[in-house]
Amino acid sequence: MKYPLLFSSPQFSTKLRVLRLHQSSLESNLSSIANMLNLEVLSFASSGVVGSSYGIDRMPSTFKNLKKLRVLDVTGCNGLRIDNGVFKILVRLEEL
Numbered sequence: 001m002k003y004p005l006l007f008s009s010p011q012f013s014t015k016l017r018v019l020r021l022h023q024s025s026l027e028s029n030l031s032s033i034a035n036m037l038n039l040e041v042l043s044f045a046s047s048g049v050v051g052s053s054y055g056i057d058r059m060p061s062t063f064k065n066l067k068k069l070r071v072l073d074v075t076g077c078n079g080l081r082i083d084n085g086v087f088k089i090l091v092r093l094e095e096l
Contacts, residue, residue, distance in 0.1 A: 020073075021047055034062035042066070043073035044080075057081060064089040071095045 016036050020043040033042070047056050059074075061083035070092050074080055087093070 034065040041071040045073050046076035
């Protein structure tokens with residue numbers, strides 16, 4: 001899956017609670033995901049594999065906006081960098 005433009009839609013921003021992007025080609029800026037303020041589960045499983053044709057390499061500081069996030073799955077995201085302060089704000093995070 002290539003990074004869809006749908007993430008910028010206001011409807012996704014307000015209603016989406018679970019987003020699973022397994023083995024996804026996330027070629028665009030992930031900061032628009034931070035607009036999904038009701039997101040509770042976010043999974044990038046196997047989407048950050050170094051040396052492959054797909055993957056993410058950085059979780060931007062804008063993810064601090066995901067204050068309702070309870071589950072963050074970064075399984076297989078080798079080399080993923082997480083900006084400073086992201087985990088400090090995610091006070092509801094139960095599972096990583």
